[in-house]
Amino acid sequence: MNEKKIVKSGKRKTAVARAVLTEGTGVVKINGENYNNLHEFKRLSIEEVLRINQRITTKGGGEKSQIEAARLALARAILEFTKSKTLREVMISYDKHMLIADVRRKEMYKPGDSKARRKRQKSYR
Numbered sequence: 001m002n003e004k005k006i007v008k009s010g011k012r013k014t015a016v017a018r019a020v021l022t023e024g025t026g027v028v029k030i031n032g033e034n035y036n037n038l039h040e041f042k043r044l045s046i047e048e049v050l051r052i053n054q055r056i057t058t059k060g061g062g063e064k065s066q067i068e069a070a071r072l073a074l075a076r077a078i079l080e081f082t083k084s085k086t087l088r089e090v091m092i093s094y095d096k097h098m099l100i101a102d103v104r105r106k107e108m109y110k111p112g113d114s115k116a117r118r119k120r121q122k123s124y125r
Contacts, residue, residue: 010072015061017069021077
């Protein structure tokens with residue numbers, strides 16, 4: 001029972017995805033559901049980086065952020081599985097966000113203000 005198993009994670013906004021790769025038949029499940037049941041554009045975004053059996057779970061964020069986080073986790077796991085430098089170069093030349101997380105986050109609210117950037121109105125009378 002020396003099965004090769006790789007676990008990688010990816011983040012996008014507040015979504016976090018964890019991809020578990022095992023050798024198998026090429027079945028992909030996202031949150032326990034077959035990825036073929038996803039909307040066409042979301043399915044194509046996942047298909048960019050796969051051909052191995054994997055299980056991906058996501059938490060937080062919206063639907064699109066979860067898909068992008070899953071794509072990142074999946075690409076990282078495949079890269080570790082193959083240990084191929086040429087595959088890494090091809091992925092980065094195609095889309096750098098396939099391997100590098102987008103670190104932008106929502107800006108925090110400031111004390112005494114209603115939003116992150118909006119300031120209080122002034123009334124000069």
